[in-house]
Amino acid sequence: MRRHRSLLTAVLGSALGLLLAAPAAPAASAPSAPAATGAVPQVVPVAFGSLSPHAATDVTPAPRQTDRKAPGVRRAVFVGNNWDGTASILAPGSFKQLGRINIIPDRDERLREIALNPYRLAYFIAIRIVIGEGHDQYVDDMYSSNDGTLLVVSRPSFGDVVGISLKTHEIVWRFPVAGVRSDHMAVSPDGKRVVVSASTGDVVHELRLRDGKELGQFASGGSPHESTYIDNGRRILHASIGMVYSPLDHPALDATKQERVLQVVDARTNKIVRRYDLRKALDARGMDDVSTAVRPITLSPDEEKFYFQLSFFHGFVELDRRSGEITRVKRLPNLIKSTPREAYLLDSAHHGIAMDPHGKKLCVAGTMSDYATVVDARSFKRGPLLKGGLKPYWVTPSWNGRHCYISWSGSDKISKISYRTGRIVDSAPVGYHPQRVRNGFVQRSLVAGLPDVEPDIGLLSGLPTAP
Numbered sequence: 001m002r003r004h005r006s007l008l009t010a011v012l013g014s015a016l017g018l019l020l021a022a023p024a025a026p027a028a029s030a031p032s033a034p035a036a037t038g039a040v041p042q043v044v045p046v047a048f049g050s051l052s053p054h055a056a057t058d059v060t061p062a063p064r065q066t067d068r069k070a071p072g073v074r075r076a077v078f079v080g081n082n083w084d085g086t087a088s089i090l091a092p093g094s095f096k097q098l099g100r101i102n103i104i105p106d107r108d109e110r111l112r113e114i115a116l117n118p119y120r121l122a123y124f125i126a127i128r129i130v131i132g133e134g135h136d137q138y139v140d141d142m143y144s145s146n147d148g149t150l151l152v153v154s155r156p157s158f159g160d161v162v163g164i165s166l167k168t169h170e171i172v173w174r175f176p177v178a179g180v181r182s183d184h185m186a187v188s189p190d191g192k193r194v195v196v197s198a199s200t201g202d203v204v205h206e207l208r209l210r211d212g213k214e215l216g217q218f219a220s221g222g223s224p225h226e227s228t229y230i231d232n233g234r235r236i237l238h239a240s241i242g243m244v245y246s247p248l249d250h251p252a253l254d255a256t257k258q259e260r261v262l263q264v265v266d267a268r269t270n271k272i273v274r275r276y277d278l279r280k281a282l283d284a285r286g287m288d289d290v291s292t293a294v295r296p297i298t299l300s301p302d303e304e305k306f307y308f309q310l311s312f313f314h315g316f317v318e319l320d321r322r323s324g325e326i327t328r329v330k331r332l333p334n335l336i337k338s339t340p341r342e343a344y345l346l347d348s349a350h351h352g353i354a355m356d357p358h359g360k361k362l363c364v365a366g367t368m369s370d371y372a373t374v375v376d377a378r379s380f381k382r383g384p385l386l387k388g389g390l391k392p393y394w395v396t397p398s399w400n401g402r403h404c405y406i407s408w409s410g411s412d413k414i415s416k417i418s419y420r421t422g423r424i425v426d427s428a429p430v431g432y433h434p435q436r437v438r439n440g441f442v443q444r445s446l447v448a449g450l451p452d453v454e455p456d457i458g459l460l461s462g463l464p465t466a467p
Contacts, residue, residue, distance in 0.1 A: 073148035073441040075399055079407065079414055080153070080438075081431025085138030087151065088430040089442060089450060092398060095416060095428040098442065099450020101164065103139050103153050106171055110158045120159075123180040123200070127157050130245045131346065135433070141185040143194060144440030145209065151440075152209060154182040154196050161185070161196050161205075163212055166446050173212035178203050184226045184436075188267065189233040197224035197240075204238060206270065218270040222258025226296060229267065230303050236265040237306070239294035244311060244348075249341040251289040260292045281319065281326045296352050296395070300377075301359045309364075311347035316364065330380045335369035344368055345391065352395035354404050361419040363404035365392035372406050372415075374422035383422030388415045396437045407434040 076098060079088040085104035090097055104110070114120045128136050137156035144151050144166070151164045159180045163173040178201025185196045187209065194209045197220070204224050206216045221240035228237045242258035264274040278292040290313055297308035305327075306319040318328040332350070345351075345367060352365025355377065362375045364382075371385040372392050389408025396405045403416045403425065414434055415427040442450070 070147045072444055074444050076440050076442045078142055078144060078438045078440045079430045079434045080139035080142050080436045082137050082139045082433045082435045083135040084432035086431045087142055090428055095426045098447050101169060120180060124157060127181060140183050141436045143187045143438055146191050146441050148441040148443040152194055154185050156181045166442055175207055175212040177201060177205055186227040186229055188229050195227050199223050216270040218265050221261035234267055236267050238263050238265055241293040244346040247342055254291055262294050276324045281324060285326045285329060295348060298353050298355045301357060307353060307362060309350045309353055312341055312349050314349045316353055332366060351393050354395040354397050356397060356419045357401035363395045363417055365395050365406055367392055372417060374419060386424055388424050389413055393435050394437055399439045405437045407437050409433050409435055
């Protein structure tokens with residue numbers, strides 16, 4: 001097991017390193033740091049701009065909203081490279097890279113801000129050591145506006161969400177979340193709102209996409225995670241995962257990992273309208289030793305069935321929306337039977353699942369076992385195990401529903417898998433540690449100006465690392 005230097009040593013070393021690495025700037029130019037109490041912060045305007053996105057898309061369970069393509073834009077695939085702080089932009093057909101955007105142009109300012117706040121600094125180091133495998137987390141989730149001018153990105157280590165102009169590559173708005181870490185997002189079908197999970201704030205913020213203004217928030221359990229707009233945007237399906245970074249991974253200690261919830265929220269009022277009792281549902285299926293932490297989730301086209309992965313579980317379950325009962329269980333191969341639960345990546349045996357828009361196939365990422373596979377939704381028979389890379393960590397259907405995209409976070413590439421054949425048809429290199437993959441748009445006039453960013457991913461001066 002790795003040995004890390006003490007948090008105190010890390011904090012002191014980082015404070016000095018951050019102050020030395022970041023250039024001096026007038027105090028008035030830096031936004032104030034988020035409150036340590038987890039109070040709801042206000043939007044921090046960074047630059048002036050007037051962007052009016054049309055309808056955006058959420059591609060789970062089916063990419064139906066992506067048909068609303070605005071004039072003058074082309075489709076694109078956005079890949080968030082978490083550890084180097086970039087987003088790769090690919091052409092969905094050829095899989096060629098159109099460009100790569102720097103997501104952390106304000107890195108020096110953010111590091112200086114963190115270094116001067118002991119509370120923030122302690123969490124910054126903890127996120128790196130405990131969650132980031134020794135790396136800072138710069139890109140968790142992202143969505144483009146349908147007019148192809150704006151990219152909205154959550155940045156975990158900086159605890160914020162930013163809107164980045166795809167024309168100027170500058171930040172046009174910034175919203176610090178409650179607590180110190182931002183995570184998964186979802187965009188409403190009309191493209192006007194984006195929700196973002198505040199991991200340590202135990203809330204989900206609702207923001208106006210065009211300018212980052214907070215419109216509301218709703219309560220979650222421990223470590224809010226994935227959200228999905230359902231019922232044509234009238235409701236939100238949301239799950240929290242609890243303390244997946246806790247070392248207390250034995251099934252008998254599962255209750256120590258905070259409250260885990262699966263809930264439906266009224267998107268207009270942000271009121272919780274239903275919470276599912278997953279412990280009861282799992283026990284009824286004889287799965288009393290399985291965690292209730294819902295990982296990635298996808299839905300049938302009629303949204304009456306939920307398919308989701310669970311912490312430590314190799315496979316997925318099907319839950320009936322109306323009854324709340326688990327109707328089917330699919331167990332998939334565990335290729336790491338000798339690996340202890342404590343060595344699982346943030347408790348994720350599997351992390352990535354997406355149903356095709358016709359409800360016939362499910363594309364699944366076997367994260368710890370390093371495979372992907374396509375499962376028939378009717379028979380639950382799986383296809384071949386696809387060994388296309390290391391640590392597959394997200395799955396997204398293509399805009400036309402013919403393929404699923406999968407990120408191989410340990411191999412710095414993504415692949416395109418055919419739902420029909422269950423085979424990999426193409427792969428493409430991206431940035432350092434790709435995670436989230438989203439369908440989106442970019443203005444055709446901007447494509448030629450997209451840079452091919454090759455950022456310095458080396459350690460910043462003075463920052464301690466895990467040996």
